[in-house]
Amino acid sequence: MSTSIDWSRLEEIVERAVRKARAEELRDVAEAVKMLAEYMKSGFEKMLERIEGVERRLETIESILLDHGKRLEAVKKTLLEYGRRLEDHSKILQEHSKRLEEYSRRLEEHSRRIEDLTKVVQEHSKRLEELSRRIEEMNKVLIEHS
Structure with missing residues (x-):
């Protein structure tokens, strides 16, 4: 029995298998990329919500x-x-203090003058x-002599 291998047919089968494997790998990679993209999207959306809240x-x-700055x-x-x-008011108070001192000094002078x-x-x-x-005594004397 002779078996002959159809190399072209074998090559064709291997190529189909490789293409199929590549297609499945690509689908798996595409699915992984899609899942990663969805995960990143939900993460970014949550971060965006937080950022908006912080803003x-x-x-x-x-x-x-x-408002506090204005106040x-x-x-x-x-x-x-x-x-x-x-x-x-401090200047006025100083002026009034000087006047009071002057009035106090004058009051002292007047008090001394009043005492004198x-x-x-x-x-x-x-x-x-x-x-x-003496006038009364003189009056009495006058009355007695008159």
Whole structure:
């Protein structure tokens, strides 16, 4: 028995088998790539959702910071105004303190002057009493001699 191998037929069968194997490998690779792409897509979508959430929070925080910045600026202006007013009032207080010192000095002078005048009035009162008594005595003497 002679068997003859049809090499061209064998070659054709091997080529078909190789093509089929390659096609199956490519399908497997394509399926793996597709699964990887879906996994990456879902991961990117989740990351995108998180990023969008973070962006919203950042926008909220930015808005709050801007509002606080405006408020802080208003407080700063108010404090500057109060500072100017305090300086003005400090100057007025210094002026009033000087005046008060001057008035206190004058009051002391007037008090001393009043004390001096009170002493003089007391002396005059004593003298007047003495003179009044003498006049009365003289009146009595006059009445007795008349």
